[in-house]
Amino acid sequence: ETGVTQTPRHLVMGMTNKKSLKCEQHLGHNAMYWYKQSAKKPLELMFVYNFKEQTENNSVPSRFSPECPNSSHLFLHLHTLQPEDSALYLCASSQEYFSYESGLASPGPYNEQFFGPGTRLTVL
Amino acid sequence: GENVEQHPSTLSVQEGDSAVIKCTYSDSASNYFPWYKQELGKRPQLIIDIRSNVGEKKDQRIAVTLNKTAKHFSLHITETQPEDSAVYFCAASIPGEQGAQKLVFGQGTRLTINP
Numbered sequence: 001e002t003g004v005t006q007t008p009r010h011l012v013m014g015m016t017n018k019k020s021l022k023c024e025q026h027l028g029h030n031a032m033y034w035y036k037q038s039a040k041k042p043l044e045l046m047f048v049y050n051f052k053e054q055t056e057n058n059s060v061p062s063r064f065s066p067e068c069p070n071s072s073h074l075f076l077h078l079h080t081l082q083p084e085d086s087a088l089y090l091c092a093s094s095q096e097y098f099s100y101e102s103g104l105a106s107p108g109p110y111n112e113q114f115f116g117p118g119t120r121l122t123v124l
Numbered sequence: 125g126e127n128v129e130q131h132p133s134t135l136s137v138q139e140g141d142s143a144v145i146k147c148t149y150s151d152s153a154s155n156y157f158p159w160y161k162q163e164l165g166k167r168p169q170l171i172i173d174i175r176s177n178v179g180e181k182k183d184q185r186i187a188v189t190l191n192k193t194a195k196h197f198s199l200h201i202t203e204t205q206p207e208d209s210a211v212y213f214c215a216a217s218i219p220g221e222q223g224a225q226k227l228v229f230g231q232g233t234r235l236t237i238n239p
Contacts, residue, residue, distance in 0.1 A: 033227075043168070043213055043229035090167065096225060111156055111217065113227060115167040 004116035012122045021076040023091030031096045032074040038087035081123045091116040126151040130230025145233045147214035148196040156217035163210045209237045
């Protein structure tokens with residue numbers, strides 16, 4: 001399959017359960033992202049991984065734990081979630097260029113972020 | 125941090141008319157401004173983007189303008205068609221200190237094209 005895939009597509013879990021969301025990108029990108037999409041805050045960035053290293057944690061509660069074993073795979077481990085965590089969780093990937101001279105990410109020609117289809121999570 | 129405001133939240137236009145969606149951002153370091161379209165039940169998909177060294181970009185019926193001084197950018201859709209009905213998100217990207225850029229999204233605009 002091409003592009004960005006996510007499994008499962010739908011997940012219902014209790015507050016005491018532990019589950020994991022999986023994302024895989026087949027685009028050869030070096031950066032991956034987790035977003036939360038809800039009615040209250042559409043497309044809210046949660047985590048950023050660049051070159052397999054976590055570079056951003058957008059003040060996300062510790063009940064969400066990301067894992068990036070390689071540049072193609074990204075996981076989001078869930079435990080003791082709350083009903084307000086019910087949302088669509090989107091994974092995305094992009095190709096980023098890092099300028100070692102300035103220490104800042106330089107915009108390259110492939111900054112487009114490609115999104116996966118999302119996992120619809122319901123916490124009971 | 126970066127804050128992106130998007131207006132209007134809903135927009136309804138007659139088929140064939142033009143639609144304009146506006147966004148403002150707060151961080152002057154932002155240098156990349158994409159627009160995403162999300163149809164019902166589907167993933168967001170990029171429709172057009174603009175970088176800070178350009179003031180306007182056009183792709184067929186879609187155009188984006190950027191005013192860096194005022195820190196606002198707009199999406200223009202001309203000759204609207206029913207298939208343009210969707211939620212549109214603007215975003216502003218700021219360089220990350222250690223790697224990938226961060227995209228901060230606006231709240232979204234639900235565009236409805238009336239036949």
